Each structure stands twice: as C-alpha cells, then as structure tokens.
Amino acid sequence: MTGATAPSGRGRSRTFEDDDVLVTALQAGDEAAFAHVLDHHSAALLRVAMLHVSSRQVAEEVVQDAWLAVIQGIDRFERRSSFKTWLFQILLNKARTRGARERRSVPFSSAGGAGDSWGGAVPPERFRGVDDPEFPHWWASYPTRWDTLPERRLVGQETLDKVRAAIDALTPRQREVVTLRDVHGWTADEVSAYLGLTAANQRVLLHRARSKVRLALEEYLDDGR
Incomplete structure (x- = not known):
C-alpha cells in the first residue's frame, strides 16, 4: 500500500487509536496505518485462527488470506462496525471455511444447549x-x-x-x-x-x-x- 504518511512515533500510534482516522488512512493507502494494524492485531488473529484449524502453519496461511482480503476490501468498508470487528470477522470467515475443509463439521448449540450438559463443569x-x-x-x-x-x-x-x-x-x-x-x-x-x-x-x-x-x-x- 502506498500513499500519505502519518506522523511517526508515539503520536502516530495515538492518532491511529481513533477508528475513523485509522480507516481513512487505510483507505488512502497509508503504509504506516497498515503497519499499525499489523503490529496490533497479527498475534491475536493467529491465536483466533488456531481455534479453528489443525496447525499453526495452516493458521498462518489463514491470517495471510485475511490480510489480503482486508487490503482488497478496505475501500468498501462502510464503518457500520469498528475496524477491529470487521477485521476479525474476515478472519473468522476464512478460518471457519478452512477448518471445514479439514474436518467434518459437528453441529452445536450456540448457547451450549443440546449435546453440552453440565458434565465437566462446576455444578x-x-x-x-x-x-x-x-x-x-x-x-x-x-x-x-x-x-x-x-x-x-x-x-x-x-x-x-x-x-x-x-x-x-x-x-x-x-x-x-x-x-x-x-x-x-x-x-x-x-x-x-x-x-x-x-x-x-x-x-x-x-x-x-x-x-x-x-x-x-x-x-x-x-x-x-
């Protein structure tokens, strides 16, 4: 990504903590903004991806796919949610799709109902x-x-x-x-x-x-x- 450069150092980090400023910079192709989100979210994205796939290597591939989707889709981001929510939603979709290829999906209740008794939990x-x-x-x-x-x-x-x-x-x-x-x-x-x-x-x-x-x-x- 190329384009305008944000202020460097601590000021840049504080500026990019504002979601509107961050998204505007990303949509303008600001490399510093993209470096900021990489620094702040890559480790967490990897850990979340590993919840859904079989290995760290596969999780790293999923994260790379998610970042590519962010680059390709940032201009269409409509700010209906926070940037972080949008970013992790992309990651979640990629990870679930990849995980489904690796193993047969098992239905479960989103509220821990059927098939999830209190066995193994505090009574x-x-x-x-x-x-x-x-x-x-x-x-x-x-x-x-x-x-x-x-x-x-x-x-x-x-x-x-x-x-x-x-x-x-x-x-x-x-x-x-x-x-x-x-x-x-x-x-x-x-x-x-x-x-x-x-x-x-x-x-x-x-x-x-x-x-x-x-x-x-x-x-x-x-x-x-």
Whole structure:
C-alpha cells in the first residue's frame, strides 16, 4: 500500500487509536496505518485462527488470506462496525471455511444447549439463580481461593498446560468466547458483534466456559494442597 504518511512515533500510534482516522488512512493507502494494524492485531488473529484449524502453519496461511482480503476490501468498508470487528470477522470467515475443509463439521448449540450438559463443569447449584434479587449467577458460596498458593504453582508450566487443555476441551463457540473475553480482553459487546451472538447467549457461553475451566483447575490445584 502506498500513499500519505502519518506522523511517526508515539503520536502516530495515538492518532491511529481513533477508528475513523485509522480507516481513512487505510483507505488512502497509508503504509504506516497498515503497519499499525499489523503490529496490533497479527498475534491475536493467529491465536483466533488456531481455534479453528489443525496447525499453526495452516493458521498462518489463514491470517495471510485475511490480510489480503482486508487490503482488497478496505475501500468498501462502510464503518457500520469498528475496524477491529470487521477485521476479525474476515478472519473468522476464512478460518471457519478452512477448518471445514479439514474436518467434518459437528453441529452445536450456540448457547451450549443440546449435546453440552453440565458434565465437566462446576455444578449449577454452586451458583445463585438467575432470579436472585442481588447477585444473579454469582457464587452461592465463595470457592476455594488460590491466591494463597505458591506463585510457582499458579504460573507453573503444568498449570498452564491444564488451562490450555481445559480450553481445548470446550465446544468451539465456548472456546471462541472465553478466548476473546479472557485472553484477548474483548468487551462483551465486541464479542457479541464479532460472533453474531445476542448479549444473553454471550453471557451463557462465557459462564459455561469459565465454569468448565474452573472445575478443571479445582481438580488439579485443590488436589495439591
């Protein structure tokens, strides 16, 4: 991409944090703007792609395809969503298409319903009910605290492997939601827009995913006390 050059250094980064400025620069062919989005989003795009395909190599190819689609389509971007949402939606479509070629798709409920019982998750009776007047869905009684455990146990490789295994065992949609919310720090609105979910479905998926990961870690960390 060629064209106008944005101010360099920290000022450039702050300017490109404004979505309108960023998109305008990209549509003008600003190489600095494209370098900015590459720097800020490439790693996250790769991690999301790896949720859907069989290997890192394939995920890297998917990310390259997504960037090419961005370059080819930026002039048609109508700003009905944020640039980040649009970018990751392109990536999601590419990754799902590639993943479907690699394996037979298995239907699943977007809200973790059919085929996704509470097995492997924290039992629902450990939480307050949806109609609780003060704290719906909160813990009925607080779970075991882990902040008293030695730091080397909390951040050790074996614990990290348990977290990864628990996330890998989630349904595809649960894995997407919890990865975007808790690994990449997306807001609920961003995740809902990106995945095409209602706010309620996003909450259910996140709660179920966190519950399953929590139980897997309880079985490991509490056993070692």
